[in-house]
Amino acid sequence: MTGTNAPLRVAMIGYAFMGRAHSQAWHTAPRFFDLARRPETAVLVGRSSASVTEAAHRLGWAEAATDWREVVARDDIDLVDICTPGDTHAEIAIAALAAGKHVLVEKPMANTLAEAESMAAAARAAAAARVRAMVGFTYRRVPAVRLARELVAEGRIGEVRQVRAQYLQDWLADAEAPLSWRLDKEKAGSGALGDIGAHIVDLTHFITGETVTGVSGTLDTFVNERPVAESFSGLHGSGGTERGPVTVDDAAVFFGRLTGGAPAVFEASRVAWGRKNAMRIEISGSLGSLAFDFEEMNVLHLFDATEESRTAGFRRILVTEPDHPYIEHWWPAGHGLGYEHGFTHQVVDLVTAIADGTQPEPSFDDGLAVQRVLDAVERSAANHSTYTPLGD
């Protein structure tokens, strides 16, 4: 359905951890923000009829369906939200764009560079008909992250000299943590590299406005076999006695060089005991530094080297003021936001771009830029960490 104020009817495919996060966002966004088009949570799609029907009821979707191809072709669907494992992203996204549906796809955009290239080409072709495609790098929508980007663009830390970015989790640190699709290369493409390393590459691109041009990296798997899961919820599950192989990396460590010449050091790990969702970035510039840690997501640290040295120091900015990005729609200063708000802001920005007829970001070309880095890290790691320029 088209027309400036027409509702935006959404079909979402997949309803596990990310599907739950997206569901709440589709419901919450129009309640807290004025959206030019009101999202309608029309159809939830999954493989098992009984499970998807129960999930649709629980998560607030009007209908449940089991055949995504049928749903994507329906005239009464405007947008397809893809929350499935990476091995299906390309096929669904390309089919949806060809059917004239806007697409939101979870990160990483694809499992391979070739898939990501096809998706980006499909998105470029669809844009001519004002059909929009966006990748779900939600951390771009954390107010403190957005503030960091603004400060870099304003020149507050001068020229970017060095970036150090980490994404540390520990849900696989226990060798008995069971297998899931996220540990299967066929389904997930890679492990920590694509799952969370993708976020810090995108974050670096977003905050600095530059991109990685080449990398040298290593990938390590510390636990090669794990129990097969008997039950699962979110990232955690329990396994039985049967065991199966882990086919992805537990940790990815890589060095990259940005377009402006700055070196950037990246570390992604799902086995870093004690770190739950420590997505951190620190940028050292010629006039100061910025530091962010998602475990304290309402805070941005700024060191301004132009201040007199006797009193200079990292300033802890509580990013909860009404003039901070997104905040005026939420709570009074100091009341803070959480993980789910990034997803809500993602819906707001996507719906606004669709209604305005503009390209939402991160575009599939932005997703492709990240995918090129992931691909180069894999090639470098396979080649004894040789410095590897990105593929075209």
Ligand code: SOE
């Ligand atoms: C698991 O590592 C995970 O759920 C990622 O897949 C998400 O992108 C991240 O937001 C939280 O952690």
